[in-house]
Amino acid sequence: MKLRLPFAPLVALRFLREGRMQTLLILAGTAGGVAVIVFLTQLITQLQAQIVDRVLGSQAHVVIRPLEEANLRAIDDPAFATLIEPRAQRLRSIDQWENVARLAADMPGVTAVSPMATGPAFALRGQASKSVALMGVDPTLYRRIVRMDEYMLSGRFAVEGPRAVIGTELAKDLGIGLEDKLRVMLPNGRDELLQVGGIFDIGNKDLNRRWVFVTLPLAQSLLDLPGGVSSLDLTVADIFEAQALADRLKGATGLTVDSWMQTNAQLLAALRNQTVSNNLIRSFVVIIVALGIASVLVVSVVQKQKEIGILRAMGASRAMILQVFLIQGSLVGAVGSVIGSLLAFGLLQTFSAIYRNADGTPLFSAELEPRFILMAALVATSVGLASALIPARRAARMDPVQAIRS
Amino acid sequence: MTAPVIELTGLTKTYNIGTPVETEVLHGLDLSLMEGEFAALIGPSGSGKSTLLNIIGLLERPTGGRLAFAGRNTATLPEAEITQLRGRSIGFVFQFHHLLPAFSALENVMMPAIIAHGAPSDALEATALQLLDAVGLKAHAYKKPGELSGGQQQRVAIARALALKPRLILADEPTGNLDTRTADDIFALLREFNRDSHCACLIVTHDPRLAARCDRVIRLVDGRIADDLPTA
Ligand SMILES: Nc1ncnc2c1ncn2[C@@H]1O[C@H](COP(=O)(O)OP(=O)(O)OP(=O)(O)O)[C@@H](O)[C@H]1O
Ligand SMILES: [Mg+2]
Numbered sequence: 001m002k003l004r005l006p007f008a009p010l011v012a013l014r015f016l017r018e019g020r021m022q023t024l025l026i027l028a029g030t031a032g033g034v035a036v037i038v039f040l041t042q043l044i045t046q047l048q049a050q051i052v053d054r055v056l057g058s059q060a061h062v063v064i065r066p067l068e069e070a071n072l073r074a075i076d077d078p079a080f081a082t083l084i085e086p087r088a089q090r091l092r093s094i095d096q097w098e099n100v101a102r103l104a105a106d107m108p109g110v111t112a113v114s115p116m117a118t119g120p121a122f123a124l125r126g127q128a129s130k131s132v133a134l135m136g137v138d139p140t141l142y143r144r145i146v147r148m149d150e151y152m153l154s155g156r157f158a159v160e161g162p163r164a165v166i167g168t169e170l171a172k173d174l175g176i177g178l179e180d181k182l183r184v185m186l187p188n189g190r191d192e193l194l195q196v197g198g199i200f201d202i203g204n205k206d207l208n209r210r211w212v213f214v215t216l217p218l219a220q221s222l223l224d225l226p227g228g229v230s231s232l233d234l235t236v237a238d239i240f241e242a243q244a245l246a247d248r249l250k251g252a253t254g255l256t257v258d259s260w261m262q263t264n265a266q267l268l269a270a271l272r273n274q275t276v277s278n279n280l281i282r283s284f285v286v287i288i289v290a291l292g293i294a295s296v297l298v299v300s301v302v303q304k305q306k307e308i309g310i311l312r313a314m315g316a317s318r319a320m321i322l323q324v325f326l327i328q329g330s331l332v333g334a335v336g337s338v339i340g341s342l343l344a345f346g347l348l349q350t351f352s353a354i355y356r357n358a359d360g361t362p363l364f365s366a367e368l369e370p371r372f373i374l375m376a377a378l379v380a381t382s383v384g385l386a387s388a389l390i391p392a393r394r395a396a397r398m399d400p401v402q403a404i405r406s
Numbered sequence: 407m408t409a410p411v412i413e414l415t416g417l418t419k420t421y422n423i424g425t426p427v428e429t430e431v432l433h434g435l436d437l438s439l440m441e442g443e444f445a446a447l448i449g450p451s452g453s454g455k456s457t458l459l460n461i462i463g464l465l466e467r468p469t470g471g472r473l474a475f476a477g478r479n480t481a482t483l484p485e486a487e488i489t490q491l492r493g494r495s496i497g498f499v500f501q502f503h504h505l506l507p508a509f510s511a512l513e514n515v516m517m518p519a520i521i522a523h524g525a526p527s528d529a530l531e532a533t534a535l536q537l538l539d540a541v542g543l544k545a546h547a548y549k550k551p552g553e554l555s556g557g558q559q560q561r562v563a564i565a566r567a568l569a570l571k572p573r574l575i576l577a578d579e580p581t582g583n584l585d586t587r588t589a590d591d592i593f594a595l596l597r598e599f600n601r602d603s604h605c606a607c608l609i610v611t612h613d614p615r616l617a618a619r620c621d622r623v624i625r626l627v628d629g630r631i632a633d634d635l636p637t638a
Contacts, residue, residue: 315493
């Protein structure tokens, strides 16, 4: 049994095959355009995801803190010139933090809540003294905020009793290793002897130098926050919903609620600009490809004038002729998107082999997500169809007599 | 009693209406063609033969007058129906064959049926092969028009015109660029089909020898029928 194509695709394919050089050129143009779009999109999506991932690797999506203390005007009258000095912020606990934590945990979209008692301290060993941040956490809960286990160089992320977890830079600065001891001293005069139970490298030297994890109760007693916590860290399901969620929490609790999107506003703006310029490039490529397909088809319509006249004389309707050229456009788009996706895959392979991070790992993976191939196929086919519209209408309107007489 | 396939009454055709170069090419023609009739259309160059043929073939609309096809007034038919009527009931043979170069001889012969039915089928292919056999080209069925001689191409065009067993065959100088022997062959083919299928044929020719072999000779001069006589 032979494959029997219906009239319009049969003639469309034959016309494309007949105009070999034109078809090849326009296919190459379309494939090139698709390759650029798919490659760029895949690359930028991956790099942006990596950047966001890296940023969020060491911070909570949303943080709840007590309201900042502010001095109020005693006489609330603008006629009185008053100088209001910002008040120094003392370390305070979130009021009834267990209730706030429960409320946050019940909020849809929140996947983890971890209480933390944190404050400044000095880490001492011998003559060395370093300023650090004492972080009192429940390790089980905190793991769901920052994936600490992935960052451990030695030991485990398990704080208990006087056992603490410190960063690799601090360990180096103090010249200590696993199971060694260090002393922390607080501004209020309290101090404690800790034992190193784990050393981490979170990929940020500053944090590696400053973070000292201890148990929540130990931090509470050292910081004079009995039973209190200075912040609640939250993980959310959709990271780009973090700000909306933070606003809702702020409304519900009246506390200070910050999302990573606020703390990293500059980064987000940069990512957004990158997306805008990527869209701009993609739009230009789409327009150029569309113009290419349209111009080749316009020429083809003129060249095929006689054939169109013959087909019309044999009973082909205007609609049938229209279809023939629309199919040619979509076919060029569809086939171009397949070749273009293959090209993009090749580009990704090549570039991921060439461009590497400082540690030798590829800057991006050579993977091509199926959704981008699907997107390319849909866009290219629709662009092909749309670009064929004007030439196809010209073909359909053509006077068959004119073609036959000449 | 045979019925008229086409009837023209007071048919006119004017080109470039409303412009300084407006020209009336056909000036009120009355003409009818019966089933099974085999007529020649002759006349000097520029007399309007091709124009008349294109109007009868529903490729062009007349400016005035009436054109009835198988008793139906074509002026009131919508474009879609005109197109369908043209495809299924009229077979064209042009001077320069007008085959589709991208398709094989067989596919060219099948094309009217593909258009009428929407897609090719084994039955259509078998019919087309029979037709090619009838015009003596079975061996060349899979060749492209470019690989055939002028006479062979014209035979393919005739096979194509006959594909849907039309009620009317219109041929515009079908033997115009062929040598005498080949021209005779082509003419004989048309005549044979006319006898077998009882379709009406209208053939434009400049060859008095061929015109004399038709049933009837219509002579057009300056867009008017000068005479319309049966041959002896
Ligand atoms: N589209 C058109 N616009 C203007 N004038 C036209 C058009 N088509 C044909 N004519 C004119 O109509 C007249 C008749 O042309 P037609 O082609 O019907 O003549 P013909 O009898 O077939 O001539 P020939 O024997 O040379 O083929 C000619 O004067 C021609 O210039
Ligand atoms: Mg002519």
